[in-house]
Amino acid sequence: MTTVTGSTLVKRGLADMLKGGVIMDVVTAEQARIAEDAGAVAVMALERVPADIRAQGGVARMSDPDLITAIIEAVSIPVMAKARIGHFVEAQVLEHLKVDYIDESEVLSPADYANHIDKHAFTVPFVCGATNLGEALRRIAEGAAMIRSKGEAGTGDVSEATKHIRTIRHEIAVLKATCEANPDELYVAAKNLQAPYEIVREVAETGALPVVLFTAGGVATPADAALMMQLGADGVFVGSGIFKSGNPAARAAAIVKATARYDDPAVVAEASRGLGEAMVGINVADLPAPHRLAERGW
Amino acid sequence: MPATVGVLGLQGGVREHRELLERVGARVVLVRAASDLAGPDGFRVDALVLPGGESSTIDKLLRMFGLFEPLGAAIRSGVPTLATCAGLVLAARQIIDPAPGQQSLGVLDVAVRRNALGPQVDSMETELATTRGRIRAAFIRAPVVTAVGAGVEVIARIGTQVVGVSTPTITGVAFHPELTGDATFHRHLVRAASGEAGARGRGAVLSG
Numbered sequence: 084m085t086t087v088t089g090s091t092l093v094k095r096g097l098a099d100m101l102k103g104g105v106i107m108d109v110v111t112a113e114q115a116r117i118a119e120d121a122g123a124v125a126v127m128a129l130e131r132v133p134a135d136i137r138a139q140g141g142v143a144r145m146s147d148p149d150l151i152t153a154i155i156e157a158v159s160i161p162v163m164a165k166a167r168i169g170h171f172v173e174a175q176v177l178e179h180l181k182v183d184y185i186d187e188s189e190v191l192s193p194a195d196y197a198n199h200i201d202k203h204a205f206t207v208p209f210v211c212g213a214t215n216l217g218e219a220l221r222r223i224a225e226g227a228a229m230i231r232s233k234g235e236a237g238t239g240d241v242s243e244a245t246k247h248i249r250t251i252r253h254e255i256a257v258l259k260a261t262c263e264a265n266p267d268e269l270y271v272a273a274k275n276l277q278a279p280y281e282i283v284r285e286v287a288e289t290g291a292l293p294v295v296l297f298t299a300g301g302v303a304t305p306a307d308a309a310l311m312m313q314l315g316a317d318g319v320f321v322g323s324g325i326f327k328s329g330n331p332a333a334r335a336a337a338i339v340k341a342t343a344r345y346d347d348p349a350v351v352a353e354a355s356r357g358l359g360e361a362m363v364g365i366n367v368a369d370l371p372a373p374h375r376l377a378e379r380g381w
Numbered sequence: 382m383p384a385t386v387g388v389l390g391l392q393g394g395v396r397e398h399r400e401l402l403e404r405v406g407a408r409v410v411l412v413r414a415a416s417d418l419a420g421p422d423g424f425r426v427d428a429l430v431l432p433g434g435e436s437s438t439i440d441k442l443l444r445m446f447g448l449f450e451p452l453g454a455a456i457r458s459g460v461p462t463l464a465t466c467a468g469l470v471l472a473a474r475q476i477i478d479p480a481p482g483q484q485s486l487g488v489l490d491v492a493v494r495r496n497a498l499g500p501q502v503d504s505m506e507t508e509l510a511t512t513r514g515r516i517r518a519a520f521i522r523a524p525v526v527t528a529v530g531a532g533v534e535v536i537a538r539i540g541t542q543v544v545g546v547s548t549p550t551i552t553g554v555a556f557h558p559e560l561t562g563d564a565t566f567h568r569h570l571v572r573a574a575s576g577e578a579g580a581r582g583r584g585a586v587l588s589g
Contacts, residue, residue, distance in 0.1 A: 102392070122441040
């Protein structure tokens with residue numbers, strides 16, 4: 084075999100190495116260093132955290148390449164960056180900048196309301212958001228090498244994250260049961276999930292996504308992170324929750340600790356002590372539907 | 382009685398090692414606290430795996446949970462160990478390009494450069510000749526060994542760069558056999574754990 088880069092295995096493989104870890108949103112090189120010092124497995128470089136995108140409004144786009152390059156140079160851990168849904172040229176730019184992962188993200192303003200990026204066309208791997216199994220499988224069909232449940236970014240309200248990870252895990256369990264009882268029903272299951280039959284069958288047979296599943300959107304405390312892990316996430320993205328809190332360095336380290344030993348209440352309790360103020364947050368129920376980011380993507 | 386292999390289970394590619402070890406007949410326990418490693422009666426594992434992941438994160442977690450010293454002591458006392466990618470960084474005597482404050486266990490007398498093979502766009506799958514046979518290997522933001530101490534045998538190279546080393550008890554590789562599903566190194570580890578003659582490496586005793 085010749086040497087290959089950008090293979091499915093290599094793309095999914097980096098996500099495998101992030102499991103059990105916390106990926107933190109950062110908007111400056113200084114924040115990136117704080118995240119690395121706290122034990123982040125990767126950082127997500129972006130111009131504004133979701134809470135600020137929400138507060139300031141306007142069109143949210145890929146970050147300035149200068150910022151992304153400064154963050155890549157500031158840390159030794161993997162650097163991810165966000166491109167708008169469907170904006171394959173932003174993705175080309177990010178690949179050129181040699182980010183380690185691209186997040187095709189609903190947190191930014193979509194660039195295409197019909198098509199997502201053809202992620203097979205890239206050497207760099209992609210992570211995409213999903214609110215349910217069908218959405219996750221469509222993204223995987225397009226070449227996503229990692230999935231994150233969306234939650235509702237920039238709120239500090241974990242309820243949507245809970246709903247999305249539970250929905251995805253539940254739908255996988257239903258599919259597996261269908262496969263065991265009536266495998267001939269997988270064709271109609273694929274139709275209902277609006278996803279390719281081959282991927283649906285693979286998930287039904289293995290009882291798991293073929294890629295790593297992280298969770299995101301509203302995680303603000305060590306207990307939130309541990310909740311996501313107990314609900315079956317492979318790891319956690321924390322956006323506004325760290326750098327919109329009173330003591331980002333301490334909170335970041337505490338969330339790392341609680342994520343690694345999520346099943347030990349003594350560890351989560353210890354991690355939760357004395358962190359100062361959490362981000363203030365917004366209840367998702369108070370958000371008008373057009374302001375909900377999770378509904379972007381199809 | 383199958384050999385019990387402890388996989389360091391705080392962060393990273395833990396599941397893949399577990400599956401491969403179980404495939405070759407080992408019993409697997411995850412090492413997430415010092416009590417998983419040893420009890421009043423001595424070690425609870427016959428062998429150890431230090432998996433891939435983010436080496437700077439794993440280092441911090443080990444220290445956070447009081448595992449750093451006990452893990453180093455177990456490996457130094459001769460528990461057979463397989464270290465892959467970040468695990469190799471963690472085992473090394475010296476890390477080149479560490480994250481600020483990053484420490485290593487110093488149980489393997491090599492210097493290792495983190496992310497030496499480049500960012501993710503340079504991550505690759507390839508065929509690799511090793512002293513234990515040809516294998517398919519995946520390199521993910523991989524480190525390389527830049528200096529090898531006395532008593533450490535080089536077992537794999539890419540071009541001129543050292544990507545695999547061994548001592549009588551420790552095997553360290555910069556790549557991920559657990560991702561390609563190649564069980565060569567895991568079989569070797571389980572044989573060493575079972576104390577079978579001839580399974581151990583040929584190098585001299587590790588200094589320090």
